[in-house]
Amino acid sequence: GENVEQHPSTLSVQEGDSAVIKCTYSDSASNYFPWYKQELGKRPQLIIDIRSNVGEKKDQRIAVTLNKTAKHFSLHITETQPEDSAVYFCAAPLIIQGAQKLVFGQGTRLTINP
Amino acid sequence: ETGVTQTPRHLVMGMTNKKSLKCEQHLGHNAMYWYKQSAKKPLELMFVYNFKEQTENNSVPSRFSPECPNSSHLFLHLHTLQPEDSALYLCASSQSGTSGGMSYNEQFFGPGTRLTVL
Numbered sequence: 001g002e003n004v005e006q007h008p009s010t011l012s013v014q015e016g017d018s019a020v021i022k023c024t025y026s027d028s029a030s031n032y033f034p035w036y037k038q039e040l041g042k043r044p045q046l047i048i049d050i051r052s053n054v055g056e057k058k059d060q061r062i063a064v065t066l067n068k069t070a071k072h073f074s075l076h077i078t079e080t081q082p083e084d085s086a087v088y089f090c091a092a093p094l095i096i097q098g099a100q101k102l103v104f105g106q107g108t109r110l111t112i113n114p
Numbered sequence: 115e116t117g118v119t120q121t122p123r124h125l126v127m128g129m130t131n132k133k134s135l136k137c138e139q140h141l142g143h144n145a146m147y148w149y150k151q152s153a154k155k156p157l158e159l160m161f162v163y164n165f166k167e168q169t170e171n172n173s174v175p176s177r178f179s180p181e182c183p184n185s186s187h188l189f190l191h192l193h194t195l196q197p198e199d200s201a202l203y204l205c206a207s208s209q210s211g212t213s214g215g216m217s218y219n220e221q222f223f224g225p226g227t228r229l230t231v232l
Contacts, residue, residue, distance in 0.1 A: 032218035043204065043223040044157070051218075089157055093218050100145060100210055102221060104157040 002027040004092050006105025014113050019080055021108045023090035024072045033073045034102070035064060036089045044089060048075070077110075085112045116140050118224035120205050126230045129195060135227045137188040137205030145210040146188040147221065148180060152201040163188060164210055195231045202226045 003026040013019045031052035036044040050057045050064045057064050066073040087109050091102040118139045127133050148160040160174045163182040179191040205224040
């Protein structure tokens, strides 16, 4: 089965600096890697995802990179702002009887200091 | 209401009570999920339903009993819970590919039910 490890568990950066969160996965067949953001008291929401046919994807200040050989992927947030403070989860999928199962990392609590 | 809704939003129950959590999705999806979120294990998958059929039971104790009467509704029946079951219970839905397909799609989460077991 899939195993996802996420680091660091907490991250504190100054506003305007960059933040990087890393995840590793175990199943070499996995080919889709989403990142979810959960603000305090709110539900997790997808912020970006990447499929294995590309090595990098950007959406404004956020980007995700994928290294299939090393089986790791990372979330990069540039020019951080206070609203980026949240818990971020990476995930990797399994398909079971046609249904997706997402295996989530342990989460990273990101704090942006003004 | 749009998206994924859950009721109740907060629930306090004693260990001998029986209660049910309800989830409804208005997105036309064919897969639904229950997750448990606590400080110890941030997002722990409990059950998966695909086309109303349960495809995953992640070694969840029998005091949790899921029910999926149709592809839009999902219930979690609770009985004789323990204080360590106190957590945020999140429902999610997605559109799965057909059997054998490799279609990955976003999971949409509900707001969760904050459960406290006394």
